């Protein structure tokens with residue numbers, strides 16, 4: 001019975017140690033053991049050792065818990081190492097009274113006289129068992145903390161990756177002629193448009209210092225054709241039915257579409273015009289040739305009037321008027337031209353485009369100019385560096 005009381009006293013001390021700050025845990029255990037006689041002192045020492053052992057791993061948990069983060073840490077540190085009283089009901093003849101104070105624990109320890117050897121061995125075994133049980137629980141807690149830390153690390157890593165994606169420049173298919181989506185940024189808006197920023201054969205250019213040579217004659221094999229028409233948000237564009245050709249030397253290109261810019265994108269010796277028409281052609285291999293016809297104020301143009309008459313009411317809506325338009329009426333009488341290798345003047349700014357800029361401008365009436373300026377007051381890309389490109393011009 002006395003041994004049992006001693007065990008109870010030791011257990012109480014251990015409980016107190018676990019509940020209080022870990023570094024001080026060994027102290028009360030040692031104090032409690034002090035008044036005990038020699039034989040009982042062994043048991044008390046074992047209890048003190050146990051309390052000290054318990055204190056150690058508790059400290060070990062604290063560190064990873066703190067690193068792991070504020071949320072998980074308190075639950076692990078604050079949780080007592082011992083879930084239930086160390087004494088099993090089977091170990092005590094009578095259950096201990098509810099309120100046990102430190103004084104009664106001291107008294108109990110002091111009252112113990114020498115126990116017999118058998119009891120001593122029995123107690124040691126039980127303490128060892130309890131110690132093993134508690135170590136296993138601690139190991140489980142450490143493992144759980146490590147698992148939680150790993151999960152939190154993985155979550156943080158995932159969040160960081162998402163943040164990188166969010167911070168990356170957004171890919172867009174929208175472009176404009178000023179502001180954030182303007183010509184200076186076209187190359188950055190979409191990777192497919194990188195030529196707009198990095199290309200060295202870009203259009204338009206300021207045409208000057210052309211080499212005067214005998215250029216191939218241009219033959220415009222155009223005829224009245226049906227067409228569709230669209231205000232695509234960047235310009236008014238006319239798509240012609242098949243059968244209109246441009247022949248330059250041995251090259252033959254088919255007219256695909258024409259559209260308008262205001263002011264003219266091209267400059268000749270630093271000077272532009274109020275508007276320009278771009279007639280876009282493609283050959284059998286997909287190579288592009290664009291004919292630029294500069295527009296000045298003057299006489300009204302019938303073909304332009306037909307185009308204006310049939311602009312769809314809504315942007316992006318494709319109109320099919322069911323009448324014919326003769327693109328030949330858009331061309332000047334004289335066939336002299338400048339020619340150089342350049343690019344499309346809007347995204348994706350594709351290079352290897354043959355440019356043919358007619359020397360003689362055409363005219364449109366002030367009313368015709370005014371109508372387009374209401375839709376597109378400015379839809380021209382600024383001139384690009386010529387990068388030493390050769391410009392040829394007709395003699």
Ligand SMILES: [Zn+2]
Pocket residue numbers: 259260261278345
């Ligand atoms: Zn154009």
